[in-house]
Amino acid sequence: MTRSPQARPELRKERRRLTAGEVAVMAVLAVLVLAVSFPVLYALLNSFRSYAEITKDPMGLPTGLGLDNYVRLFQTTDYGEALLNTLVITGGTLVLLLAIVPMAAWGIERLGGRSSRWIYLLFIAGLMIPFQVRMIPLVSSMNQVGLYSTLTSVILVHLGGAASFGILLYCSFIKGVPREVEEAAEVDGAGRLRTFWSIVFPMLLPVTSAFVIIQALSLWNDFFIPLVFLDASSAGTINVALSRMVGLLTSQWELIYTGAILAIVPSVVLFAAFQRYFIKGMSIGAVKG
Amino acid sequence: MTASTAERPAALAGGRARPAPDRRPARRMTRHRAVMLLFIAPALLVYTVMVIAPSIQSIQLSLTDWDGINPAYEYVGLANYRDILTSDRFWNATRNTLVLGLGSAVIVNAVALGVALMLDKLHHAQGFFRTIVYLPALVSGFIAATIWKYMLNFNFGAVNTVLRDLGFEGAAMDWLGDNEIVVGVLLFIICFTLGGNTTLIYLANLQSVPQDLVEAARIDGASRGQVFRYVTWPMLAGAVTVNMTLMMIAGWTIFDQVMVLTAGGPGFVSETMAFFIYKVGFGEYRAGYGSAAAIVLFIVVLATTVLANRYMRSREVQA
Numbered sequence: 001m002t003r004s005p006q007a008r009p010e011l012r013k014e015r016r017r018l019t020a021g022e023v024a025v026m027a028v029l030a031v032l033v034l035a036v037s038f039p040v041l042y043a044l045l046n047s048f049r050s051y052a053e054i055t056k057d058p059m060g061l062p063t064g065l066g067l068d069n070y071v072r073l074f075q076t077t078d079y080g081e082a083l084l085n086t087l088v089i090t091g092g093t094l095v096l097l098l099a100i101v102p103m104a105a106w107g108i109e110r111l112g113g114r115s116s117r118w119i120y121l122l123f124i125a126g127l128m129i130p131f132q133v134r135m136i137p138l139v140s141s142m143n144q145v146g147l148y149s150t151l152t153s154v155i156l157v158h159l160g161g162a163a164s165f166g167i168l169l170y171c172s173f174i175k176g177v178p179r180e181v182e183e184a185a186e187v188d189g190a191g192r193l194r195t196f197w198s199i200v201f202p203m204l205l206p207v208t209s210a211f212v213i214i215q216a217l218s219l220w221n222d223f224f225i226p227l228v229f230l231d232a233s234s235a236g237t238i239n240v241a242l243s244r245m246v247g248l249l250t251s252q253w254e255l256i257y258t259g260a261i262l263a264i265v266p267s268v269v270l271f272a273a274f275q276r277y278f279i280k281g282m283s284i285g286a287v288k289g
Numbered sequence: 290m291t292a293s294t295a296e297r298p299a300a301l302a303g304g305r306a307r308p309a310p311d312r313r314p315a316r317r318m319t320r321h322r323a324v325m326l327l328f329i330a331p332a333l334l335v336y337t338v339m340v341i342a343p344s345i346q347s348i349q350l351s352l353t354d355w356d357g358i359n360p361a362y363e364y365v366g367l368a369n370y371r372d373i374l375t376s377d378r379f380w381n382a383t384r385n386t387l388v389l390g391l392g393s394a395v396i397v398n399a400v401a402l403g404v405a406l407m408l409d410k411l412h413h414a415q416g417f418f419r420t421i422v423y424l425p426a427l428v429s430g431f432i433a434a435t436i437w438k439y440m441l442n443f444n445f446g447a448v449n450t451v452l453r454d455l456g457f458e459g460a461a462m463d464w465l466g467d468n469e470i471v472v473g474v475l476l477f478i479i480c481f482t483l484g485g486n487t488t489l490i491y492l493a494n495l496q497s498v499p500q501d502l503v504e505a506a507r508i509d510g511a512s513r514g515q516v517f518r519y520v521t522w523p524m525l526a527g528a529v530t531v532n533m534t535l536m537m538i539a540g541w542t543i544f545d546q547v548m549v550l551t552a553g554g555p556g557f558v559s560e561t562m563a564f565f566i567y568k569v570g571f572g573e574y575r576a577g578y579g580s581a582a583a584i585v586l587f588i589v590v591l592a593t594t595v596l597a598n599r600y601m602r603s604r605e606v607q608a
Contacts, residue, residue, distance in 0.1 A: 275420065
């Protein structure tokens with residue numbers, strides 16, 4: 001799918017000079033990015049202003065870079081706890097997904113035969129089941145077993161939802177992994193579980209990095225599932241906490257802008273740290289998905 | 290692992306048959322299968338309990354008058370489905386879902402393709418521009434909608450302030466409270482992006498268009514427009530179908546923006562199907578009715594996926 005720059009030899013020839021057309025394209029792209037980023041930049045600027053300043057002059061610029069709003073967000077609202085909840089949900093779901101999905105995909109591919117095909121299709125069918133379809137029975141079941149409004153319930157619901165995509169991604173990758181390596185390991189006498197974690201799992205690293213990045217972002221950004229499964233007894237996730245602040249009659253605009261900016265920061269950090277995997281992973285994931 | 294099944298696994302192993310005069314390899318294969326099933330078990334269990342079972346239970350609940358709280362309920366047959374299909378509110382939600390889902394799929398794909406074509410033209414700093422074009426996609430729909438909600442505030446919002454400052458007093462509107470424009474405003478906010486992943490997929494596909502084809506067409510005297518129409522566009526067919534399908538399926542469940550910006554209002558004007566299910570199921574204590582609406586949504590998503598897949602296959606055969 002993605003091709004390396006070397007695949008286009010003519011690229012190097014044209015690298016010599018910058019044409020006017022290229023400069024124009026760069027300018028257009030830069031303007032587009034600025035335009036689309038405007039809401040975020042606006043929120044960022046207003047996170048340094050007070051409520052009075054924002055409502056008196058909505059288009060004004062901050063007079064300083066005071067962090068009052070950031071401090072007050074943690075002191076006067078549940079945002080800190082919500083941030084922690086979001087971290088636990090994202091991290092917990094990712095760890096559990098990695099514990100069960102790659103192993104299951106390997107099992108499906110190495111099981112072979114008709115039953116393997118059926119199990120695979122059963123998992124893939126989940127891609128066509130919107131969350132809304134299973135939402136109402138899940139809430140009542142979680143209530144019955146006493147898990148409603150716990151982080152555990154959110155993690156469990158996420159696990160089920162992400163399993164289908166994970167199986168799809170891993171199975172298509174494992175098809176290209178030769179059996180010889182694992183067979184050699186088995187002859188050596190390693191148990192299958194050990195063979196999997198010490199030999200197979202490291203070979204799956206490319207697909208694991210794509211899977212982790214895609215899931216981390218979508219878990220962090222999710223709003224609907226925690227909205228449904230966490231009631232007022234929990235601080236919620238950052239998105240849920242923000243939506244509650246928006247719902248208040250006396251909503252504090254400056255704190256909402258601040259909370260929105262803080263919600264974006266981890267995604268940007270993740271992106272900056274794993275940029276190369278990110279763009280490759282997104283292309284793999286989206287095409288396969 | 291009984292003797293009667295001992296031969297089967299060997300046959301299932303396909304073309305990898307080894308000379309196996311005695312039954313030992315066969316038994317080994319059976320053990321192999323048992324271990325593999327154990328590997329699958331945890332994920333299958335979670336998936337069954339969290340996805341398959343509740344989905345089936347939804348079908349059952351859709352035939353009842355359950356309120357979502359009281360343990361007692363009665364079966365009402367297909368009454369919920371009849372009520373839904375004759376409800377103006379449901380059809381309005383369906384129309385909004387189509388406008389927002391299909392509309393955003395078309396618009397975002399067009400924008401993403403345009404951006405990808407521009408990126409493909411760059412021979413300098415392409416990596417840098419690809420990165421900054423992707424950056425806006427890091428902001429979730431929820432966060433973007435939250436910021437927009439305040440920017441669109443009638444009195445103190447950025448949009449109306451700018452309009453008033455520029456002297457267009459009459460153009461300042463109650464963007465999210467006006468029946469006539471609210472769905473259009475939602476569509477605008479959903480489409481206010483450079484495509485993110487969609488752009489990356491188009492760019493990857495553009496870069497795999499063979500350059501000798503393009504050059505051959507140019508030598509034959511084709512204009513830029515003709516090259517795009519007859520060389521590049523057909524090569525992109527697969528990517529267009531994939532992107533449109535992905536966005537349409539996501540479009541059927543648009544929820545976050547509606548919840549944040551309008552909560553379905555004014556009245557029920559801007560509800561989508563996903564929001565409708567959420568609202569009747571939890572807000573109005575009609576869990577049976579909500580389940581029926583969810584099953585209708587499932588049927589629609591299933592039909593979209595199957596049709597899109599069939600269409601995609603037919604295009605691939607031609608290509």
